[in-house]
Amino acid sequence: MGFAGEPDIPVRADEQILEEVTAGLAADGALDASRIEVSVADGEVRLTGFVDTAAQTREAEDRAARPLGVRHVRNDLRIMVPGEPIATETGH
Template sequence: MRTAAGRDSAGNSRRQRRRQSHRGKGPRNYQRSDERVQEDVNDRLSDAHWLDASDIEVSVAEREVTLDGFVGSLEAKRRAEDCAEAVSAVAHVQNNLRVQRHGTQEAAAGSD
């Protein structure tokens, strides 16, 4: 419903409606390749200042990202998963990372 001033029921003007984000709406039938998704995940993990990704292995199959390896804390495990989920076209992240503390390897609970 529009008011006399050209605003919709949420109070948005015509100009505001035209500026709505269409980010992520690619051309019909376009799908990012698994190789490109993997490269983007690797870049994000490498660029994260708070994460040592040197013991993380990334694989991608049909837009599903799998993280394997070791990190230093449960927080790092969660942040690595967040990095992967933030990449465009990722459908799911399987986080198999394990937390390594004080020279031992402890299994951290899996997160789906």
């Protein structure tokens, strides 16, 4: 049960949420899901990787929030600039 005024969010296994988020991103033909990494910890989804447009970052976040049990989505997607090399999180 949540605090007063907070909605109750069902608890689900992170693996279930990960599968649903990954499938939802792959089902969207406008997104290249192969460039998006998804991780889930305690119902919190984190998106990393690259997309082509700002609209795609929003679409990916919306899709990631849909599965039952998602408590929060951290959207760390970056817009890929044509001709720029893809940087890793470590900078190498």
